[in-house]
């Protein structure tokens with residue numbers, strides 16, 4: 135469905151070779167290399183020294199942005215290699231080790247929530263460039279042991295497949311640019327940052343950020359925090375739900391029909407439930423499931439084990455509505471019994487009166 139093409143200004147990138155429908159699984163690949171989540175620049179060499187020649191060759195094909203390496207790295211690599219090499223061989227070994235370090239820092243993908251499955255490098259996915267309005271969603275799927283990439287909207291043949299390197303919620307341009315420059319060494323010129331609608335995009339993302347901040351304060355249930363919050367906070371559950379419904383609209387306008395939208399639908403569902411609107415809660419849960427399937431596909435057993443994911447939430451709502459139905463039936467029975475008793479009493483009274 136895609137090919138690797140050299141671009142004018144971003145190095146290599148992946149481009150669609152055919153029209154790709156929303157929800158299509160474009161990539162499912164195992165990592166070529168996995169390192170533990172606690173590896174840092176000083177312990178990384180112990181892993182890089184153990185690379186097989188094949189892995190070394192594969193890593194050499196990936197982008198290596200010098201910018202991402204800490205300034206002291208070259209010096210520490212040289213000190214480490216001095217015991218083994220000297221002269222020109224030392225210079226070459228230092229350059230190679232530095233390149234491998236930078237390749238790793240440029241291309242690692244965090245696998246699983248809190249990087250619980252480690253940091254992986256992938257033959258295909260690692261060639262994908264960034265956009266602040268991505269057209270694919272990537273995630274590591276422990277049920278199948280693969281990194282998957284799905285189209286989150288229809289993609290035309292010839293379009294570049296673009297992911298987002300930033301997973302930390304919705305950020306305004308300044309914060310996004312700072313992160314991208316610091317970690318990946320480039321100035322983002324995507325349509326959201328630099329396109330003709332950039333100003334409107336920024337307004338939407340600012341509003342989304344405000345909503346997120348307001349809700350975070352609201353959910354702490356702390357009067358002092360609420361009173362001193364720098365921005366408005368919803369006054370009750372109904373307003374919280376209204377704000378979340380607004381954020382669903384904004385996310386769709388921004389083309390962010392991915393994990394942010396999944397999360398927003400879940401929050402809508404939870405608030406609707408709190409407000410006693412069971413049908414609305416279920417409708418939002420079903421929307422969550424639809425977007426989750428687009429982003430992840432159907433193999434989401436791992437999420438159900440952790441009592442998360444839309445399928446778990448739907449089952450939970452169904453159980454609750456079953457319990458409510460049982461409660462309703464019991465209440466109806468009790469009320470009918472009481473009614474009968476009262477009718478009997480009234481009839482007796484009426485009979486006495488007649489006598």
Ligand SMILES: C[S@@+](CC[C@H](N)C(=O)[O-])C[C@H]1O[C@@H](n2cnc3c(N)ncnc32)[C@H](O)[C@@H]1O
Nearest residue numbers: 144145146197199241260261262263264318320
């Ligand atoms: C994971 S690699 C992506 C693939 C890379 N272009 C290649 O040649 O294999 C990340 C690097 O690609 C480049 N890159 C990714 N997205 C970019 C963008 N939107 N604009 C400019 N450069 C980008 C940056 O150099 C970044 O450090």
